[in-house]
Amino acid sequence: MSLLEAVRSALSAIGANALRSALTMLGIIIGVAAVIAMVAIGSGARERVTSQIKSLGANLAIIQSGNVTQGGVRLGAGASSTLTDEDSRAILKEVEDVVAAAPVIVTRAQAIFAGSNWSTQITATDLDFFTAREWSIGEGRLFEPEELRRGEIVAVIGQTVARNLFGDTDPIDQQFRIRNVPFKVIGVMAPKGQSALGQDQDDVIFVPLDTGRRRIVGRNYARDASVQTIMVKFASEEAINPGIEQIRALLRQRHRLGDEQDDDFAVRNLTEIANTATQAATTLSWLLAAVAGVSLLVGGIGIMNIMLVSVTERTREIGLRLAVGARQRDILAQFLIEATTLATIGGAVGIALGVAAALSIASIAGWPSVVSVDTILIAVGVSGMIGVFFGFYPARQAARLDPIEALRRE
Amino acid sequence: MEAAIPVIETRDLSRVYDLDSGRVTALDRVSLAIEPGELVAVMGPSGSGKSTFMNLIGCLDRPTGGHCRIDGVAVETLDGDGLAAIRNRKLGFVFQQFNLLPRVDACDNVALPMVYAGIDGRTRRMRALAALARVGLAERAHHRPVQLSGGQQQRVAIARALVNAPRLLLADEPTGALDSRTALEILGLFQELNRDGVTVVLVTHDAEVARHARRVIRFRDGRLLSDTRQEAADARAALAALDKPAPAPATAGVAA
Numbered sequence: 001m002s003l004l005e006a007v008r009s010a011l012s013a014i015g016a017n018a019l020r021s022a023l024t025m026l027g028i029i030i031g032v033a034a035v036i037a038m039v040a041i042g043s044g045a046r047e048r049v050t051s052q053i054k055s056l057g058a059n060l061a062i063i064q065s066g067n068v069t070q071g072g073v074r075l076g077a078g079a080s081s082t083l084t085d086e087d088s089r090a091i092l093k094e095v096e097d098v099v100a101a102a103p104v105i106v107t108r109a110q111a112i113f114a115g116s117n118w119s120t121q122i123t124a125t126d127l128d129f130f131t132a133r134e135w136s137i138g139e140g141r142l143f144e145p146e147e148l149r150r151g152e153i154v155a156v157i158g159q160t161v162a163r164n165l166f167g168d169t170d171p172i173d174q175q176f177r178i179r180n181v182p183f184k185v186i187g188v189m190a191p192k193g194q195s196a197l198g199q200d201q202d203d204v205i206f207v208p209l210d211t212g213r214r215r216i217v218g219r220n221y222a223r224d225a226s227v228q229t230i231m232v233k234f235a236s237e238e239a240i241n242p243g244i245e246q247i248r249a250l251l252r253q254r255h256r257l258g259d260e261q262d263d264d265f266a267v268r269n270l271t272e273i274a275n276t277a278t279q280a281a282t283t284l285s286w287l288l289a290a291v292a293g294v295s296l297l298v299g300g301i302g303i304m305n306i307m308l309v310s311v312t313e314r315t316r317e318i319g320l321r322l323a324v325g326a327r328q329r330d331i332l333a334q335f336l337i338e339a340t341t342l343a344t345i346g347g348a349v350g351i352a353l354g355v356a357a358a359l360s361i362a363s364i365a366g367w368p369s370v371v372s373v374d375t376i377l378i379a380v381g382v383s384g385m386i387g388v389f390f391g392f393y394p395a396r397q398a399a400r401l402d403p404i405e406a407l408r409r410e
Numbered sequence: 411m412e413a414a415i416p417v418i419e420t421r422d423l424s425r426v427y428d429l430d431s432g433r434v435t436a437l438d439r440v441s442l443a444i445e446p447g448e449l450v451a452v453m454g455p456s457g458s459g460k461s462t463f464m465n466l467i468g469c470l471d472r473p474t475g476g477h478c479r480i481d482g483v484a485v486e487t488l489d490g491d492g493l494a495a496i497r498n499r500k501l502g503f504v505f506q507q508f509n510l511l512p513r514v515d516a517c518d519n520v521a522l523p524m525v526y527a528g529i530d531g532r533t534r535r536m537r538a539l540a541a542l543a544r545v546g547l548a549e550r551a552h553h554r555p556v557q558l559s560g561g562q563q564q565r566v567a568i569a570r571a572l573v574n575a576p577r578l579l580l581a582d583e584p585t586g587a588l589d590s591r592t593a594l595e596i597l598g599l600f601q602e603l604n605r606d607g608v609t610v611v612l613v614t615h616d617a618e619v620a621r622h623a624r625r626v627i628r629f630r631d632g633r634l635l636s637d638t639r640q641e642a643a644d645a646r647a648a649l650a651a652l653d654k655p656a657p658a659p660a661t662a663g664v665a666a
Contacts, residue, residue: 005531016513320509323470324523324570325498327491403470407505 003337010338013310014345024306025346027299028386032350032379033357034292039375040358042285044367049281053274055192055201057133059099059237060270061244063091063230063251081226082264085209087254088230092128095232095246097239102129103209103227107217111165111205113176118164121204122178124212125231132233133192140172140187143208151210155183158202159191181215183207240269299346300386307339307394318398319406332399339391340384347383351376415482417578417609418444418467422476425462436462438632439476444611446577449604449642451623452613459632461582464613468501468580469493481577498526502571504581508563510555510570516542517551520570527574541569545599561592568599572608579603579610585619591652597622598645 014021065083085103092101105124110117123129126148130136137156147154155176162171171185183205192201207216209227232247234240244267251265311318318331358371425437437459444450454460465471466478469485472493478485481500485493497503502523510519520538529537542551545565555563564584571579581600585593601622604610612623620626621643628635 005525012513316507316509317511320505320511321522321526322494323468323497323503323509325494325526325574327494327526330526404465407470407509 006334006337007341010334010341013338014342017310020306021342024302025342025349027302028296028343028346028383029299029350029353031292031296031299032347032383033354034295035289035382036351036354036371036375036379037357037361038288038292039285040354040371041361041367042281042288043370043372044358044362044365046278046281046285047370048367049277051193052195053278056195056270056274057135057233058271059234059240060132061232061234061240061247062268062270063087063232063247064266064268065226065228066265081228082255083227083230083251084225085227086225087251088128088227090250090254091230091232091247094250095243097235097243098232099235100128100131100231100233102126102132102231104129104229104231105209105212105217105227106229107212109178109216111161111176111178113165113174114169116165116167118161120158120161122207122212122216123204124207124209124217126209128233129206129231132231135192136190138188138190140185142187143206148208148210151208151214153181153183153211153215154186154208156187156189156206157185158189158204158206160200160203161205162188178205178207178216237271240271244269296382296386300343300390303339303343303387304390304394306342307335307391308397310338311335311394311398314398315401315406315409318401319403319409322401322403323407328399331401332395335395335398336388336391339395340387343383343387343391344380347380350383351379354379414446416443416445416479417448417481418442418611419479420467420476421478423463423466423473423478424475425459425466425471426474435632437466437473440629440634441476442627442634442637444578444609446609447604447607448625449601449610449623450612450625450627451620452611452627452629453615453617453620454629454635455615457631458629460613460615460629462632463629464580464582464611467578467611468503469496494526498523499574500577502574502576502579504564504567504571504579504584506583506586508555508560508567508587510563510566512555515552515554516547516558516566516569519555519566520573522570523574537573538569541573542566544572544603545569559592560588561595564588564592564596565599568596568603572603577609579608580613581610582613583615584612585614585616590618591649593619594645594649594652598649601642601645 063083065081083103088101088103092098102125107122108119109122110119127142127145130142138159140156142156143154157165157171165171165176166174171188174185175182176185177183189202189204189206195201232243234243247267248263252263255264257264321331321334355371355376361367362370420443421441422439423437423441424435424439427434427436440459440463452460452463462471466473467480469480469488473486480496483496483500485496488496511522517535517538520541521534524534524537539548539551542548545568547562547565547569550558550562550566555566558566568579568584579600584600585596588596597619600610600612612619614620621640622645623640624642625637625639627637
């Protein structure tokens with residue numbers, strides 16, 4: 001009997017008990033659909049985390065000033081401005097494998113343009129910042145070194161600011177005010193999207209470090225050339241941890257800290273944090289897949305159950321087939337093909353439902369939809385294998401029937 | 411014509427069951443031969459060993475002692491696949507309960523043994539239709555079993571048994587589920603097939619059925635009791651007598 005004929009005969013056997021077969025398939029349908037949807041959701045979440053990490057920039061560490069102790073009270077990171085431009089330059093010059101070191105001062109301020117205003121984050125920094133964040137200019141240009149050195153009143157704005165402050169007006173060369181200081185827009189950054197914490201990274205105005213320090217932030221920073229944070233980019237992931245140790249030693253030396261004194265700064269490895277987030281997302285997707293896998297397993301057991309019932313019901317048929325010359329392996333194959341056909345049809349329907357579910361969940365959650373061909377192929381393979389695996393025991397029961405007993409059975 | 415190989419040849423054929431309640435000898439050293447072209451009735455009450463004998467020569471069971479040759483092949487040397495091949499090529503079974511597959515039509519039912527003989531679909535259909543024509547059911551080829559009468563179902567079963575041109579037709583109480591008139595028709599069909607050269611073994615407890623065989627083998631308590639030859643009653647003639655409106659004797663089938 002050719003495989004095609006075997007499948008056709010299996011289909012007729014499945015069709016003979018249409019309702020029962022449909023209910024049995026339902027288990028597999030739900031299982032396969034759940035696997036596809038859950039895997040899609042899991043990898044969608046992971047994809048999102050990964051893209052957020054990519055948007056942050058690879059191999060980053062952030063040094064925060066502060067963590068000073070005043071009269072026994074530890075004030076925590078950022079409480080005092082202990083880092084300076086000089087620290088940043090020293091790190092770039094002396095620490096191995098440092099690609100960029102950007103001093104950063106961040107504040108919030110209201111920006112005003114013609115009839116509209118917008119509260120946003122003002123980031124005062126230098127060109128290394130854009131290298132570190134792997135962030136390129138969209139329109140216009142970045143700061144000239146001369147503009148940075150002289151502290152000129154120019155700004156590069158993010159997409160969100162461009163949209164909210166300028167609307168339909170082309171922002172390049174327009175003047176707007178921050179704290180009554182008139183800034184000229186020289187560039188608009190390329191869009192960056194959400195950060196890993198859900199922050200809109202495009203809601204930002206960049207100004208030269210000195211400009212920000214003197215014109216926006218105020219005296220405190222201006223007096224001692226201090227900065228809030230220094231963003232450091234390393235050449236490779238492996239270079240980060242040794243690099244951080246070198247930075248710590250360098251800064252302790254520069255800040256003249258004695259052995260018994262705590263660091264007056266804190267270093268955070270952003271890549272490590274990012275990796276933890278990726279790992280969490282990966283764990284989540286495995287968890288989801290495992291839960292879905294359990295439902296697939298239950299579906300498989302349903303198939304085994306119904307195949308056992310079918311073998312019992314068709315004992316006489318099996319006896320007859322043996323009597324007219326079927327070998328044990330013919331009977332085994334017949335019931336295996338039947339179970340596999342059942343599982344595969346269920347799998348196909350499950351794939352359709354699962355893809356539909358994955359796509360609609362992705363569109364609701366605003367995630368990239370990641371229904372890969374791989375997942376579908378695996379689902380087809382797995383449901384077929386479930387048919388073979390859970391069909392094998394009933395099929396073997398059938399094949400091992402004694403023809404005399406089987407023919408006598410009512 | 412030189413002596414043909416017997417279809418069935420047994421020597422000291424025995425079957426012992428090891429049950430919890432002890433050993434039961436279902437068949438005790440039976441030696442006999444059935445030649446090509448014979449029409450044999452195997453008789454005996456239940457528990458006599460006739461069913462065991464039929465299962466052994468039908469290759470559905472294995473002997474625990476003695477030898478059995480079917481068309482010259484020693485079956486005790488064969489494995490499961492070998493026995494399946496003998497059942498497929500050399501034997502045709504007819505059962506009391508017909509045992510047709512309910513989901514498929516008469517034609518596909520008849521074609522079933524050819525499926526396991528590895529014959530292609532076209533040939534199967536052709537030969538199945540020919541076999542159905544031979545039992546007089548050509549026009550019912552595409553009816554399902556439920557659409558056929560008992561006698562027609564048994565004819566389909568006989569066509570199925572014949573379709574691989576077996577050396578032996580083995581019928582187990584083939585008329586047990588039929589009324590007496592239909593039973594006569596079926597017996598007439600067996601006689602007709604036998605005249606055409608098919609070797610037939612009828613296993614029955616019914617003396618009325620056995621009257622239509624030329625040779626009667628009787629079993630009792632697992633042993634061969636007797637092996638006699640007789641003048642067979644003609645089922646066709648009995649049917650003709652039944653159909654005659656004249657006041658015929660109630661005992662049908664005496665006409666010879």
